[in-house]
Amino acid sequence: MASDELESFLEEHEQEKHVHDEHGSTSKRRRFPLTATLVATNIALLIACVFLATRLSSISNGDASNSSIRDPYSPANSIIEYEQRKMIFNDTRFTGYPSDKWEVFMHELLEGTLLRVSDSELQHQGFDSIPLEDGGYAAGLGVAHNLHCVKKIKMFLYRDYFYSDLDPEGAEFAHTQEHADHCLDWIRQSMMCHVDYAMYTLQWEEDGPRKGKLKHNEPGLQKCVNFDKLHDWMKGRSANSNMLQHPGDVGV
Numbered sequence: 145m146a147s148d149e150l151e152s153f154l155e156e157h158e159q160e161k162h163v164h165d166e167h168g169s170t171s172k173r174r175r176f177p178l179t180a181t182l183v184a185t186n187i188a189l190l191i192a193c194v195f196l197a198t199r200l201s202s203i204s205n206g207d208a209s210n211s212s213i214r215d216p217y218s219p220a221n222s223i224i225e226y227e228q229r230k231m232i233f234n235d236t237r238f239t240g241y242p243s244d245k246w247e248v249f250m251h252e253l254l255e256g257t258l259l260r261v262s263d264s265e266l267q268h269q270g271f272d273s274i275p276l277e278d279g280g281y282a283a284g285l286g287v288a289h290n291l292h293c294v295k296k297i298k299m300f301l302y303r304d305y306f307y308s309d310l311d312p313e314g315a316e317f318a319h320t321q322e323h324a325d326h327c328l329d330w331i332r333q334s335m336m337c338h339v340d341y342a343m344y345t346l347q348w349e350e351d352g353p354r355k356g357k358l359k360h361n362e363p364g365l366q367k368c369v370n371f372d373k374l375h376d377w378m379k380g381r382s383a384n385s386n387m388l389q390h391p392g393d394v395g396v
């Protein structure tokens with residue numbers, strides 16, 4: 145279709161040239177108005193382009209980064225930095241049947257879950273929190289809660305490994321299931337807030353046992369928070385539950 149359009153455009157152009165050649169000297173007289181028309185058309189097109197480009201940039205600003213909506217306060221606001229990264233299709237540190245290795249990787253990922261914030265950082269937020277024995281207050285970032293949730297869901301998926309002593313009819317089992325379910329829904333809402341709008345393309349599986357079945361390709365580079373940088377910041381402020389002051393403690 146596009147090449148048809150291109151050919152007919154070229155044909156028209158060719159015909160025009162023949163007409164000018166045939167007319168010989170008479171075409172000279174017509175050259176000035178033709179040039180003037182072309183110049184005028186070009187100017188008009190240029191104006192239209194500038195106008196559309198301005199419109200487009202304001203539309204895309206509205207879509208992608210509505211500047212009237214700000215990041216809410218977080219002590220980590222200034223730590224957030226973006227980079228381009230690819231997803232790992234099968235990150236075997238975290239996939240598969242759980243093992244001691246999995247626990248180590250998960251433990252490392254969860255370092256900095258509980259962290260120390262200062263008095264003024266707490267005041268920015270406007271909520272109270274539990275003071276730490278040696279100064280500051282206990283807090284955590286949303287990403288740490290989500291990662292904790294990933295751990296809880298994994299543990300419930302492999303409950304034969306983690307909760308083999310739990311009676312499937314008992315209250316403790318029901319509580320564990322409910323916690324995992326809550327976690328899944330928390331992650332759902334977090335994903336729908338911090339939406340991944342990378343485009344996935346599809347193709348038919350060409351061979352193997354899933355031949356003829358639909359599959360998606362991996363998305364390309366994505367805009368991601370530099371997690372290592374953020375995590376270093378979290379680990380630098382990490383606290384633990386032994387540091388929490390309890391209601392009866394002196395010096396609260």
Ligand SMILES: *[C@@H]1O[C@H](CO)[C@@H](O)[C@H](O)[C@H]1NC(C)=O
Nearest residue numbers: 202205206207210211212213
């Ligand atoms: C930006 O967000 C505000 C508040 O939700 C909304 O009223 C406004 O229409 C948005 N602007 C654009 C260009 O999307």
Ligand SMILES: *[C@@H]1O[C@H](CO)[C@@H](O)[C@H](O)[C@H]1NC(C)=O
Nearest residue numbers: 233234235236237239240241
């Ligand atoms: C991920 O890799 C492991 C180890 O190679 C493999 O056993 C497993 O099947 C892979 N999972 C997927 C979904 O490809």
